[in-house]
Amino acid sequence: MRKIPKQKRSREMVERLLEATAATLAERxxxxxxxxxxxxxxxxxxxxxxxxxxDKEALLDALMERISDKISSSFREHATKLEYVNFDLKTVANYLILYGIDAIKTDPLAQEIINSWNSLPLEKLLDPLEKFFLSMAQPYFVHHYQDYPIQHLEGKLYVLINSTLFTVVRYLQSEPNTTMSERKLAHILSDMIVALLAPQP
Amino acid sequence: MRKIPKQKRSREMVERLLEATAATLAERxxxxxxxxxxxxxxxxxxxxxxxxxxDKEALLDALMERISDKISSSFREHATKLEYVNFDLKTVANYLILYGIDAIKTDPLAQEIINSWNSLPLEKLLDPLEKFFLSMAQPYFVHHYQDYPIQHLEGKLYVLINSTLFTVVRYLQSEPNTTMSERKLAHILSDMIVALLAPQP
Amino acid sequence: MRKIPKQKRSREMVERLLEATAATLAERxxxxxxxxxxxxxxxxxxxxxxxxxxDKEALLDALMERISDKISSSFREHATKLEYVNFDLKTVANYLILYGIDAIKTDPLAQEIINSWNSLPLEKLLDPLEKFFLSMAQPYFVHHYQDYPIQHLEGKLYVLINSTLFTVVRYLQSEPNTTMSERKLAHILSDMIVALLAPQP
Amino acid sequence: MRKIPKQKRSREMVERLLEATAATLAERxxxxxxxxxxxxxxxxxxxxxxxxxxDKEALLDALMERISDKISSSFREHATKLEYVNFDLKTVANYLILYGIDAIKTDPLAQEIINSWNSLPLEKLLDPLEKFFLSMAQPYFVHHYQDYPIQHLEGKLYVLINSTLFTVVRYLQSEPNTTMSERKLAHILSDMIVALLAPQP
DNA sequence: CATGAATGAGTATTCATTCAT
DNA sequence: AATGAATGAATACTCATTCAT
Structure with a gap:
């Protein structure tokens, strides 16, 4: 009976600290x-x-995980709202990429993470994200291409997710100097996704 | 006549320092x-x-550039020896990716760089590499698909180069825990490259 | 109730550090x-x-201020004990100058300061001292020469205080090589003071 | 026959180095x-x-001596041109003080010296200057007050020269914050000089 | 559990000076 | 005598972490 409030307090504390970390990171x-x-x-x-x-590292690690969670649920929400299952792959991919880019550009913390990816435990952010997108993509495929060979799928998704994430990150890092527009980037990326996953039969 | 040895000395010193940086990085x-x-x-x-x-940063920057150069020439050499222009895209891509993976796994410095990409000025390595691969890919396309629309090409290559580089890096970072084989990774990546660049007409 | 000991501790720490600074300065x-x-x-x-x-500078600055305070109160005490208001200017000036010289020669820290005035923030010592002597001199004048024109007084005191301080410092710096005795120096200086301030009516 | 050009070169070199020191000091x-x-x-x-x-110290020492020489000759010239022997003490003192202040404010090197007197071997500048002013004052007194007791004179001049020099330096250091005008300062200082040296008989 | 004063290992960088050429 | 590349001792300051209260 005593333990529950303790855990609650503990959780709140952790929460508070992570938020403070995020805020400090974004500001300073x-x-x-x-x-x-x-x-x-x-x-x-x-x-x-x-x-x-x-230690400090643990704090940063936890923050990255938390951000990963936020991104995941934000994507899930959006995708659900969009009823993405009903659209074709190209449309969904394109939309989600643009949404992601926008989300990053809107969030000062995301900005800072992208700029200091050197020095941040990026894996802690990417590993779960990779899994999330995998888990999001699979039902889609089950629905659209029931007979899609799953083993192949996993490898391809691994490649595509990392490719997309990094290319977007790198694009945003060097953005002011780049000539390509966000739309074009999203276009090419979603093309790539479709091309690899859903070759014309 | 006196100045040449001076410049030589200077060059040697720079060389020595960069090598020392590389060695120290790899060791410690x-x-x-x-x-x-x-x-x-x-x-x-x-x-x-x-x-x-x-300052220290300049040293690291210079090292990254130097490595980028090494990688570039190593790739160029290899590709030339291979007479890559004569092979189809899938074969060339697959081979070069495998070669790159092997080169990284062989070189302790490359290893360290991949492990501490956090904290290293990776852009200094990637920017030139990106340009290099672009410059290497274009002639290939001129040769194989003379009527390929160039503007599209550049964007696609940008995406593919970054996608491939990062996916490989990430694969190598988490390698021991991964089930996918190098061959399979290379296979998927080269598939992706072909799929995006050379859609069946 | 808890905060007072904290402040006390803090004060003690500052004290300790300043004393350590003084000691280190005097010794090394x-x-x-x-x-x-x-x-x-x-x-x-x-x-x-x-x-x-x-930073270091702040430490040195604080030390100078502290010394300035010490000197001021030491002078004030002495002057009060002496009931200096009852004596004529020449006597008071002469006495205080001799007292100052003696105080410096007795204190190893003062010695070091005089020897390394190069490299010490001397202003931090002199500015308050100037003010102090001004504040000490004015009541004296109000008492002795009620109708003394105040504006003139301030300028003259400014000149006299700086003149006296520096001449004494310089005298002590080059003392071993000087032939003049302390008494003579004090005599001339007090003469100067009287001559400028209290011209024979 | 060979030695003379050597010495000449040597002298020129010393000259050049001192000028470079002065210039660098003034600029940086x-x-x-x-x-x-x-x-x-x-x-x-x-x-x-x-x-x-x-070593560096020697360089700075030499520069200070050289500056001292410059100041001396500049004063001597001026005083001679002025035929100062023909004027009364108050006028001469006042004029020379104002001239000195102006000379300092005009010369960026002098400026820097005044601002960094902490850290410069000021004695090297002041010792000769003291002697110079002494040597300049004595003939004046021989001329104006033939029966002036010389021993007293030396002590008084020592005090006055140092007093004046330092008060001016200090005035210039804190100038922007001071209300007193240069004219007033010169006025008081020359008053002081006259008061101590030439009491109305 | 909370506090925050105290800790001290750790590091990039400067600059007067030397000495082989 | 001149050069200037090479030297390396020396130092202020930071910040993650601890632990006595």
């Missing part, structure tokens, strides 16, 4: 973010921070 | 690489290091 | 005084030093 | 002046610099 940039800044922003003592996270 | 990992370590490894005083590079 | 000379030396001498970690002073 | 400020900067400015190798001056 990774370079200028210290554990003490984070504790301050969270309105918590530095000692407490270390009660909940063994 | 980026985390534990200090400018003093590098100078030591180069058998040179720390003061000299700073005579040739304004 | 400014040239050879590092922040780490100071922290060591204070029996405190270098990190703590920087928790209380933003 | 003491803080940012390195021996290498100086050698560069002089158009001479750093090795040569050390052929003529054992």
């Amino acid at each position: 940039g990774l370079e200028d973010t210290t554990t003490n800044h984070i504790a301050d922003t969270a309105g918590v003592s530095i000692g407490s921070l270390y009660q909940y996270f063994p | 990992g980026l985390e534990d690489t200090t400018t003093n370590h590098i100078a030591d490894t180069a058998g040179v005083s720390i003061g000299s290091l700073y005579q040739y590079f304004p | 000379g400014l040239e050879d005084t590092t922040t780490n030396h100071i922290a060591d001498t204070a029996g405190v970690s270098i990190g703590s030093l920087y928790q209380y002073f933003p | 400020g003491l803080e940012d002046t390195t021996t290498n900067h100086i050698a560069d400015t002089a158009g001479v190798s750093i090795g040569s610099l050390y052929q003529y001056f054992p």
Whole structure:
């Protein structure tokens, strides 16, 4: 009976710290973010921070996972709302890529992550994201191409997801200098996805 | 007549420092690489290091560029030897990807770079590489598909190059845990390349 | 109730660090005084030093101010004990100058300051001292020469205070080589003071 | 026969180095002046610099002496042109002080010296200057007050010269914040000089 | 559990000076 | 005598982490 409130408090604390980390990162940039800044922003003592996270790395790792979750559910929501199952692959892919680009450009934290991917534990963000997109893509395929060979599918999706994610990241990193438009990028990427997955029979 | 040996010396020093940087990086990992370590490894005083590079960042940047060059020429050589122009796209792509993977796995420095891409100025490596592959791909296309629409080509190559590079990098980062074989990865990637570039007419 | 001990601790720390600075300065000379030396001498970690002073300069500045305070109160005490208001200007000036010289020669820190005025933020010492002597002189004048024109007074005091301070400092710097006795110096200086301030009516 | 050109070259070199030091000091400020900067400015190798001056200190010392000489001759010239012997003490003192202030404010090097007197071997400048003013004042007194007691004179001049020099320096250091005008300062200082030296009989 | 004062290892960089050529 | 490449000691300051209260 005592444990539940404790866990709740604990969860709230973790929450608070992660939000503080996100906020500090977005405001000051990774370079200028210290554990003490984070504790301050969270309105918590530095000692407490270390009660909940063994070290800075763990904090960053947890944040990346959390962001991964947010992105996932945001995508899921959107895709569901869109009733994506009813559209053809090209349309869905194109739409989701554009949505993703927009989401990143809107969020200062996402911005900072993209700019400091050097120095952030990006795997912690990408690994779950990879799994998520896999889990999202599979039902789609079950629906549209019932007899699609699953083993092949997994490998192809692995490749496509990473390809798309990184190309978008890199595009956004060097954006001001690039001539390609977002629309064109999305177009090519979704073409690529379709081309690899759904070759004309 | 006197100046040439000077320039030579200077070049040698730069060379030596870059090699020392590479070695230190490969041995101690980026985390534990200090400018003093590098100078030591180069058998040179720390003061000299700073005579040739304004700061640590410049050293790392230069190293990345140098590696990019090495990779480029290594690929070019290989591709030329292979007379790649005579082979179909699928074969060339597949071969070069496998060659690249092997090259990375053979080179401890490449290994370290892949593992610490966090913290390394990866753009300095990727930007030229991107250009290089573009320059390598274009003649191939001129030869094989004379009537290929060039504007599309550039965008597609941009996407494919980044997609391939990153997917390979990511594959190698998480390799021990992955079930996919290198051959399969290469296969899928080259499929993807062909699918996007050379749709069956 | 809890905060007072904290503030006390803080004050003690500042105290300790300033004393350590003074001691290190006196012992090793400014040239050879590092922040780490100071922290060591204070029996405190270098990190703590920087928790209380933003940088070395601030430490030195604070020390100068502190010394200025010490000198001021020492003078004030002495002058009060002496009931200087009851004596004529020449006597008071002469006495205080001799007292100052003696105080400096007795204090190894003062010695070091005089020898390394190069490299010390002397203004931080002189500005308040100037003000102090001004504040000390004015009541005296109000008392002795009620109808003394105040505006003139301020300018003259500014000149006299700086003149006296510096001449004494310079005298002490080059003392071993000088033939003039302290008494003579004090005599001339007090003569000068009287001559400028209190011309025979 | 060979030695004379050598000495000449040597002299020129010293000259050049001192001028380079002065220029570098004036342009970059003491803080940012390195021996290498100086050698560069002089158009001479750093090795040569050390052929003529054992270390940086010696260079600075020499510069201070040289400046002292310049100031002396500049004053002497001016005073002579003015036929100062024919004027009364107050006028001469007042004029020379104003001239000095102006000379300093006109010369960027003088400016820098005043601002970095911390860190410069000021004694090297002041000692000769003190002697110079002494030597300049004595004939004046011989002329005007033949029966002036010489021993007293020396002590008084010592005090007055230092007083005046420092008060002016300090005034110029804190000038922007001061309300007193240059004229007033000169006025008080010359009053002080007259008051101490030439009491109304 | 919370606090936050204290810790101290760790590091990039400067610059006066030397000495082989 | 001149050169200038090479030297390397020396130092201020940061920040993740601990632990006594």
